Amino acid sequence: MSLASQLDRYLAVRRSLGYDLRTSERVLRRFIRFADDAGAQHIDADLFLRWDASQPAAGSSTRSARLGMVRLFALWLSSVDLAHEAPPRGLLPDRTIRKRPYIYSKVEIGDIIAAASELPSTYGMRGLTCSTFFGLIAVTGLRISEALALDTSDLDVATGVLSVRHGKLGKERLLPLDPTVVDRLITYTTERNRLLGRASTPLFVRCNGDRLSEWSARASFARVSRAIGLREYSRFKRHGKGPRIHDLRHTFAVRTMIDWYRMGKDPAREMIRLTTWLGHASPDHTFWYIEAVPELLELAMARATRIGWEAQR
Structure with missing residues (x-):
């Protein structure tokens, strides 16, 4: 041809x-x-x-x-x-x-959450908060800024819906959570309030009750990453180089898309849902993952080739 x-x-x-x-x-x-x-x-x-x-x-x-x-x-x-x-x-x-995303394995995500739960602090708040914070991003694909801005009231326990009010470009969206995620957040807020001795407006907090900051979250993640071997110790750069918190969001998106291809779902139809879920301004921003991740590109090309040959019959 x-x-x-x-x-x-x-x-x-x-x-x-x-x-x-x-x-x-x-x-x-x-x-x-x-x-x-x-x-x-x-x-x-x-x-x-x-x-x-x-x-x-x-x-x-x-x-x-x-x-x-x-x-x-x-x-x-x-x-x-x-x-x-x-x-x-x-x-x-x-x-x-754009930098190629690091895609965590399920074992690595489990190790991150487990190591984060062991982070030292006076009352144990740091480990409690960071393990829950990293875990929520891993299972929802939230941006770091979106997760940090969450208030306790943003979680509707009755319906299991999380309101993301501070999305990129000021956009808001609703995320229906799996019941296991809701249970984990309830457990976190209950223990958080016990340690603070009061209820808290911010969802994720430090030991003094202040909202968890981006600097604190990144520093804790770097420490956890070094502890489990994902980053090397850096003498002059405190955080070192290696996989980032944001790569948890990338991993959520990529694993979701890989599941589509393996389950035979229609990527065109599912892509609109994922774009909405992630809060992307355009589906093009979600399609980027196909080009950035070799495994996804191979699956997409294999499907495209199969459809092409079937169209010729």
């Missing part, structure tokens, strides 16, 4: 997965016209660089976005024809490239 015909199939398959490809289609059709004029039968890094050099001057972000579009198309093509070579991710410089 010609590259143009392959592109038609590729766009049809990805649209069936829920992607908005208006920009990608324009870029890829320009690229295919260039490839046809050059007599190219297969895509590789050299072809992309020659095409990129022929385009009007553009910033690094625009050029990198073009690379991403061509790269995904080439990856799809290479799944059925190994003569195609996807241009490498770092072929062009881009200051806006």
Whole structure:
């Protein structure tokens, strides 16, 4: 099949997965016209660089976005024809490239929560708060700022619904929680109030009753990560380098999406729900995980290829 015909199939398959490809289609059709004029039968890094050099001057972000579009198309093509070579991710410089997320295993998340519960403090509040705080982010995918801003009243115990009132860009949303999560939060607030000797407005607090701060949360997470071997001790940088609290949110999103593919669910339909749950402004921000996590990309490409072959029958 010609590259143009392959592109038609590729766009049809990805649209069936829920992607908005208006920009990608324009870029890829320009690229295919260039490839046809050059007599190219297969895509590789050299072809992309020659095409990129022929385009009007553009910033690094625009050029990198073009690379991403061509790269995904080439990856799809290479799944059925190994003569195609996807241009490498770092072929062009881009200051806006997002860091690849660290995806925790279930064992690592369990170790984080267990080690956090052992964090030392005068009354035991630090371990109680941090273990619950990290656990809630792991099972809901909340942003750190959203979890820190929660008040006790934001949890409706009767319905099991958590109100996230301080989402990104001021957006609010409601999250129905699993009963086991609600029970854990009830246990936490009961013990928290006992240690404080009073009820608390903020959900997550320090030993003195003040709301847990972002600095304190990150410092505690760094300490826990070093204790279980996820980070190396850093002499000059107190927190060191390694997986972050925010990667718990990434892990929640990725594991959710992997389950869709393994259970045969329709990613296009489920993606809208996950985008709403995570509080993303656009589904494109959620689709990013497919490109950022190799396992997800493989599952998505396998499904897209299967749908493509079935459409040809």
